[in-house]
Structure formats: C-alpha cells, structure tokens
Amino acid sequence: xxxxxxxxxxxxxxxxxxxxxxxxxxxxxxxxxxxxxxxxxxxxxxxxxxxxxxxxxxxxxxxxxxxxxxxxxxxxxxxxxxxxxxxxxxxxxxxxxxxxxxxxxxxxxxxxxxxxxxxxxxxxxxxxxxxxxxxxxxxxxxxxxxxxxxxxxxxxxxxxxxxxxxxxxxxxxxx
Numbered sequence: 001x002x003x004x005x006x007x008x009x010x011x012x013x014x015x016x017x018x019x020x021x022x023x024x025x026x027x028x029x030x031x032x033x034x035x036x037x038x039x040x041x042x043x044x045x046x047x048x049x050x051x052x053x054x055x056x057x058x059x060x061x062x063x064x065x066x067x068x069x070x071x072x073x074x075x076x077x078x079x080x081x082x083x084x085x086x087x088x089x090x091x092x093x094x095x096x097x098x099x100x101x102x103x104x105x106x107x108x109x110x111x112x113x114x115x116x117x118x119x120x121x122x123x124x125x126x127x128x129x130x131x132x133x134x135x136x137x138x139x140x141x142x143x144x145x146x147x148x149x150x151x152x153x154x155x156x157x158x159x160x161x162x163x164x165x166x167x168x169x170x171x172x173x174x175x
Contacts, residue, residue: 013053016061017046024069031073041076045069116166124159131156 021042028038045068049061058064117125123145130141131152138149138156145152 007054009053009057010050013050013058013061014046017049017065020062020065021046024066027066028069028073031070032076037073037076041069041072044072112167113163116163119166120159120162124155124162127152127155128159128163 024042024045025035025038028041029035032038032041045065048068049058049065052058052064053061117128120128126145127141130136130144131138136144138152141147141152142149147155
C-alpha cells in the first residue's frame with residue numbers, strides 16, 4: 001500500500017511559511033507585545049494557511065498568512081482586555097475573608113492535631129513531620145536521621161496509626 005501523496009500546494013505553502021516566519025514573528029511581537037505569544041500565533045496562522053491552501057487556491061498566500069495572523073493577534077488582545085477588566089473583580093473575590101465560624105473550626109482542628117502530635121514519641125513525630133510536611137522520601141529521612149529506610153517506614157506507620165487513633169478518639173468524645 002502506497003503512502004498518500006501530499007498536495008504539492010501544501011508543500012509550497014509550508015515553504016512560504018518557513019520563509020516568512022522570522023518577519024511574521026517580529027510583526028506579531030510588535031502587535032502582541034511578547035515573543036512567546038507571537039510564536040504561538042505565527043504557528044497557528046501557518047497551520048491555517050496550509051489548511052486553506054489545501055481547500056482552495058489562494059491568490060496571495062503571503063497576504064493571507066499575515067491577515068490570519070493579524071486576526072489571531074486581535075483575538076488574543078481582546079481576551080487580554082477582557083481578562084484584565086475582570087482581574088480587579090477576581091482579586092476582590094479572593095480577598096473575601098472566611099466566616100468566623102470557619103476560622104474558629106480550623107483553629108480548633110489545628111489545636112487538636114498539634115495536641116495529638118505532641119503525644120507521639122519524639123522519633124515517630126520527627127519521621128512523620130519530615131515525611132508529610134517536608135515531603136522527604138524514606139531514604140532521605142533515613143540519611144538525615146541515621147536510620148534505615150525500613151525503620152523510617154515502621155516509625156511512619158506507627159505514627160500515622162497512633163495519630164489516627166488519637167484524632168478519632170477525640171472526635172468520638174466530642175459527638
């Protein structure tokens with residue numbers, strides 16, 4: 001089975017795109033204000049050029065390429081204006097403080113976890129904090145504390161089981 005023969009017009013248009021790429025990106029960088037966006041737009045315009053050329057004969061492919069790129073850049077600028085107009089409103093929404101009862105509940109939960117952590121043996125607490133808070137691996141913790149990774153695993157398992165029991169028991173007494 002032979003591979004399909006690609007339209008020779010597409011190859012010609014792709015060559016035109018490659019020849020115009022530097023000039024196109026420089027133009028789009030002036031319009032869009034940044035190189036990365038200019039390169040993205042140029043690539044999309046090149047794809048559209050080749051696709052359009054496969055569907056129809058383009059009388060001036062270079063003009064078509066720059067026209068499509070200009071429209072894509074305008075679309076980008078419109079999206080930026082819309083986004084920038086919405087930013088103050090979004091920022092205001094982020095500044096909304098949580099309700100007092102949510103803050104109180106979070107503080108109480110932090111106190112409960114802190115109290116439960118304080119009840120753990122020192123080494124188990126240290127391993128748990130290094131693993132869960134610092135994000136260290138068993139091997140890294142073992143190296144830091146001078147113990148085998150399997151020992152780290154054992155300490156962590158016991159610490160988690162004890163912490164779960166302590167926090168679970170506290171919830172049962174509150175209910």
